[in-house]
Amino acid sequence: MRLLYLGDVVGRSGRDAVQECVPKLRQDLKLDAVIVNGENAAHGFGLNVRITQDLLEAGVDVITLGNHAWDQREMLSYIDKQPRLVRPANYPQGTPGRGACIHTTERGKKLLVVQVMGRLFMDPLDDPFAALQQEFARFRLGATVDAILVDVHAEATSEKCAVGHFCDGRASLVVGSHTHIPTADHAILPGGTAYQTDAGMCGDYDSVIGMKKDGAVSKLVRKIPGERLAPAEGPATVCGVFVETDDRSGLARRVEPLRLGGRLSQMIPEV
Amino acid sequence: MRLLYLGDVVGRSGRDAVQECVPKLRQDLKLDAVIVNGENAAHGFGLNVRITQDLLEAGVDVITLGNHAWDQREMLSYIDKQPRLVRPANYPQGTPGRGACIHTTERGKKLLVVQVMGRLFMDPLDDPFAALQQEFARFRLGATVDAILVDVHAEATSEKCAVGHFCDGRASLVVGSHTHIPTADHAILPGGTAYQTDAGMCGDYDSVIGMKKDGAVSKLVRKIPGERLAPAEGPATVCGVFVETDDRSGLARRVEPLRLGGRLSQMIPEV
Amino acid sequence: MRLLYLGDVVGRSGRDAVQECVPKLRQDLKLDAVIVNGENAAHGFGLNVRITQDLLEAGVDVITLGNHAWDQREMLSYIDKQPRLVRPANYPQGTPGRGACIHTTERGKKLLVVQVMGRLFMDPLDDPFAALQQEFARFRLGATVDAILVDVHAEATSEKCAVGHFCDGRASLVVGSHTHIPTADHAILPGGTAYQTDAGMCGDYDSVIGMKKDGAVSKLVRKIPGERLAPAEGPATVCGVFVETDDRSGLARRVEPLRLGGRLSQMIPEV
Amino acid sequence: MRLLYLGDVVGRSGRDAVQECVPKLRQDLKLDAVIVNGENAAHGFGLNVRITQDLLEAGVDVITLGNHAWDQREMLSYIDKQPRLVRPANYPQGTPGRGACIHTTERGKKLLVVQVMGRLFMDPLDDPFAALQQEFARFRLGATVDAILVDVHAEATSEKCAVGHFCDGRASLVVGSHTHIPTADHAILPGGTAYQTDAGMCGDYDSVIGMKKDGAVSKLVRKIPGERLAPAEGPATVCGVFVETDDRSGLARRVEPLRLGGRLSQMIPEV
Ligand SMILES: [Fe+2]
Ligand SMILES: [Fe+2]
Ligand SMILES: [Fe+2]
Numbered sequence A, B, C, D: 001m002r003l004l005y006l007g008d009v010v011g012r013s014g015r016d017a018v019q020e021c022v023p024k025l026r027q028d029l030k031l032d033a034v035i036v037n038g039e040n041a042a043h044g045f046g047l048n049v050r051i052t053q054d055l056l057e058a059g060v061d062v063i064t065l066g067n068h069a070w071d072q073r074e075m076l077s078y079i080d081k082q083p084r085l086v087r088p089a090n091y092p093q094g095t096p097g098r099g100a101c102i103h104t105t106e107r108g109k110k111l112l113v114v115q116v117m118g119r120l121f122m123d124p125l126d127d128p129f130a131a132l133q134q135e136f137a138r139f140r141l142g143a144t145v146d147a148i149l150v151d152v153h154a155e156a157t158s159e160k161c162a163v164g165h166f167c168d169g170r171a172s173l174v175v176g177s178h179t180h181i182p183t184a185d186h187a188i189l190p191g192g193t194a195y196q197t198d199a200g201m202c203g204d205y206d207s208v209i210g211m212k213k214d215g216a217v218s219k220l221v222r223k224i225p226g227e228r229l230a231p232a233e234g235p236a237t238v239c240g241v242f243v244e245t246d247d248r249s250g251l252a253r254r255v256e257p258l259r260l261g262g263r264l265s266q267m268i269p270e271v
């Protein structure tokens, strides 16, 4: 299978770029599935019904969320109606939505998408490792599902690396989100799982992690409230990770970053 | 000028790789100066006298530190005797060592190296922006110094980006350290300052940010003390950022990542 | 001198109780000055012009703030016009308002009120110890001022205790705010400074630190947004610290807690 | 039943005072059980075999721990052999020891002691509310057990208050530990559960939460490592909470603080 994961979509700039490039990338890269992190799509804060639908219509198969999942209140009820939305699996029992979903591709392949949230420097949710262990007990790569993608939404690089190794040999791809900056450490771990610490955001990089830079810098320097942060409006770089899995084992054969448009150095996997 | 900054050197694996490649890189890349972050060089925790000398002998010009600066107690007295060591400038007044140093290259060019430490999710030091402001008041790029390198040792990508924009037009390069994972966002900011959120470590990437993975994963999963963390011992990837500055303005003309050896995808700037 | 400090006033319940009892306490306890923390007076979030005036009219002499200082935007401009307002002194240079004020009592005694904010588990401001050092360099207890009250607005008991000892012999009273729960450790430190880790709030204690308990508990248990937190509306306990200073040295002769009304055990100093 | 809970015992000073007063207090206050927090008993850092035995011999029935549970490595194996030791119940599955214990008093009454650790500003363990819910599902106050004591080992007053209300009507006493400063908010909550945000430590209060003040202040001011922190050696104040329960319902009829010896104002419940 060929999978493309795109990191946190930030505001209109990020949405426009993602909606424009996904149809073409599906073709050019012969993708079986596209997974996108949407936690900042609605003006930087959360995701709403309309934007969810726009992203799905553009060819996105599954949308993951994160700590901004509930910024738009309508998500609290909508999430239970939209099976293609995945929020962190380690929210407490009783939380709306689901922490994992099975997506069946056009070719009939089954992809499990799971998200967990880190706890270092973040809201202390339930144990992300225990949540993953539970998913691995339910679904087995290369047996009950053809591919497993783990989105680790976390701040600390150490926690993300640890999730990578914890999943090694049991997932096709472990990819980080939340820090909004792509890392250059894509690799296949010894057990066969592809890994990249952060996919990077889909947004304008002439910014502070997607938000207009003047306000964001001023907030850190002056320590008093200024204007409300708003997404930067320059052209976005679409950032993500492309992975090709072995059809039998579900493990990764190849992993490459994707960076398209905007200010970052360009990188498009060859197929 | 041509400068090479190498990120946090972790343990013996990182040291061996750095000491081996620096002499060759100085030649091949026609470098005017090499700056290395040494806060994890001594078995992962701090830096000592001997390793400092080894790094300098290998051709390193300036060594920056970070939150691990004082892990080896001998550093508290040694740092005042070794002018090539730079610790975060925003430690309180009276802290041993210095937060900036002027290095004069063989060609007689003056390079200012400053380090500041972030405060998000870290020990709350003094204001890093005020510390930078003070340095910019003392030294002017393209006037009193030929190049300025700012090492922002921080956890949060937002704080690092903010430091980048704060320095834009006033420094040659702002480069992050501390997270131990290289980012893929190298770019020249609108004002002419080169920027990369994190240089990445010089260490074994089959690890949790340089430390042996089993112990590090177990620490997060089990929440009870296990073996003391120790550096991973596989071959290191030397990670860094290469920048070429304009001799007149001191601003960046070109910035590229460097990744050499070990497990990460290889990248060597062409000169 | 006889001083009364009252802790964080929370919402209408807290305001009503404070405004009612201050005139009587001024008389009964023969107070020279009343200092109140007002950072939660405006529906739990910040302070505004009208409430400031109400508190001053009720007989409050100086109002301190804290991390909620700017919750009501009008404070950003008002604070410069109202010399009886004191915000943490360790905000960065250029912050509106002042971190200390001199209040001259009816008997002509001079009281210095300083506030600093802690940095453990809080927004990393500038160094609170350096800020205090600066005030002690400007004003000397028993020489240039007759009494010094330090309000240490902090989360961690360790940091508050450390501020207490740092000021011992140089202030009349070091009293904590911010945690909203009165501590029972009032004492005169070896150098003569009265100390209590937290004064406690003036608010309804059948609550979660002053806010309605159902919403506050649910927020911690369910981890998804519910109703916006609002102040509890039951009768408040007015909590504070009473100190009597030596007229010559300015040091403390006596320190006692005050707890009046509401649900907590009652405690009124005898005069 | 009459129960006495004593807060974090710090070092030799705290141990000596506790061991001296417990036998006498058992008699004078006609206590059915004595529960002590021992996480700092071994020179400030953890608890060991010998000190556990000394405390039990002095008449302590159950010892709770906290984030310092494993500071002394021998505890990792000893805890499974000593049923009177209770560590936070919300450590992950597989952690040595137990999060709750049933103690049967001389009069044949059954007391459940549970400890949970908070997560705000602390190591992110599993959900403390879920852990408590599980205990309440197994044991019912006034039915299967005669009294339930919940030790909430936490930093934030908000989280401790929330645990209090969460347990209200289902526990006899919810008492906080960890901050080492006694609070003055003892009260019986509307549902009948006695509550105090922190019991306070048993240690020398001329200190920074039990540790020698010079080193502790210097650590915050200077930000470089100094001498290793060590317990203060002056006379301790024994701090705790006394509660009398209704024999039928198990709920609280009366709650009072205890403060004995050392520097704090003295408070001994009358019986
Ligand atoms: Fe995000
Ligand atoms: Fe996020
Ligand atoms: Fe670091």
Ligand SMILES: [Fe+2]
Pocket (backbone or CB within 6 Å): B008, B039, B040, B066, B178, B179, B180
């Ligand atoms: Fe490091």
Ligand SMILES: [Fe+2]
Pocket (backbone or CB within 6 Å): C039, C066, C067, C068, C153, C177, C178, C179
């Ligand atoms: Fe506050």
Ligand SMILES: [Fe+2]
Pocket (backbone or CB within 6 Å): C008, C039, C040, C066, C178, C179, C180
């Ligand atoms: Fe407050």
Ligand SMILES: [Fe+2]
Pocket (backbone or CB within 6 Å): D008, D039, D040, D066, D178, D179, D180
């Ligand atoms: Fe403790």
Ligand SMILES: [Fe+2]
Pocket (backbone or CB within 6 Å): D039, D066, D067, D068, D153, D177, D178, D179
């Ligand atoms: Fe503790």
